[in-house]
Amino acid sequence: MNHAWSHAAFVSVSVVALAACSPQAKQDTGNVVNAAENSISNAANATGNAIQNAGQALTPTPTAQEFIDKAARSDAFEIAAAKLAKTNAASADVKDFAKMMIDAHTQSTARIKKVAGGLSPALTPDPTLTDSQKGKLDDLGKLKGADFDKKYIEGQVDAHEDALALMKKYAADGEEPALKSAAGDIEPVVQTHLDKAKALKDKQS
Numbered sequence: 001m002n003h004a005w006s007h008a009a010f011v012s013v014s015v016v017a018l019a020a021c022s023p024q025a026k027q028d029t030g031n032v033v034n035a036a037e038n039s040i041s042n043a044a045n046a047t048g049n050a051i052q053n054a055g056q057a058l059t060p061t062p063t064a065q066e067f068i069d070k071a072a073r074s075d076a077f078e079i080a081a082a083k084l085a086k087t088n089a090a091s092a093d094v095k096d097f098a099k100m101m102i103d104a105h106t107q108s109t110a111r112i113k114k115v116a117g118g119l120s121p122a123l124t125p126d127p128t129l130t131d132s133q134k135g136k137l138d139d140l141g142k143l144k145g146a147d148f149d150k151k152y153i154e155g156q157v158d159a160h161e162d163a164l165a166l167m168k169k170y171a172a173d174g175e176e177p178a179l180k181s182a183a184g185d186i187e188p189v190v191q192t193h194l195d196k197a198k199a200l201k202d203k204q205s
C-alpha cells in the first residue's frame with residue numbers, strides 16, 4: 001500500500017477522534033490535515049510529471065521529415081477546426097480563441113516551411129490530414145452552439161497536448177539544428193494555447 005495514502009487515512013481517523021476537542025485543537029487538527037493533503041497532492045503531481053517525462057524520453061525522436069509533416073498536419077487541423085468555430089460556435093470567447101488559432105498556426109506553418117526549405121537537401125512539409133483528424137472535423141461540422149463549443153475546446157486541449165509534446169521532443173533531441181530552434185520558439189506559444197484551451201474548458205464545466 002502507498003505510504004502517503006496510509007498516512008492520509010491515519011490523519012482522517014485522527015480528525016474524527018479530535019472532533020470534540022477545543023476550538024484551538026480543531027484548528028491545529030485542520031492545519032495538520034491541510035498539510036497532509038498538500039503533501040499528498042505534491043507527491044501525486046511529482047509522480048505524474050515523472051511519468052510524463054519518462055514517456056517522452058521513451059518516445060522515438062521523429063526525423064526531420066516526420067517532424068515537419070506532423071507539425072504541418074497539426075497546423076492544418078487547427079486552422080480547419082478554427083474556421084468551423086467562426087460559424088458554428090456560440091461563445092464569443094471560443095470565437096476569439098479560434099481567431100487566435102488561425103493567426104498563430106498560419107504563422108507557425110510559414111516558419112516551419114521556410115526553415116525546412118532552407119535545409120540541405122530542402123524538405124517540404126506534407127499537411128495532409130490523417131483519417132482521425134478528418135473524422136474529428138466531420139464530427140465538429142455537425143454541431144452548433146454550445147454543443148460545438150464543448151466539443152471544439154475538448155479537442156483543442158487534446159490537440160495542443162500532442163503538439164506541445166512534439167515541439168518539446170524535437171527541440172530537445174531533433175537532428176536538424178535549425179528545426180530544433182524553430183521547435184523551441186514555437187513550444188511556448190503552443191503552451192500558451194494549451195493553457196487558454198484548458199481555461200475555456202474549465203469555464204464550460
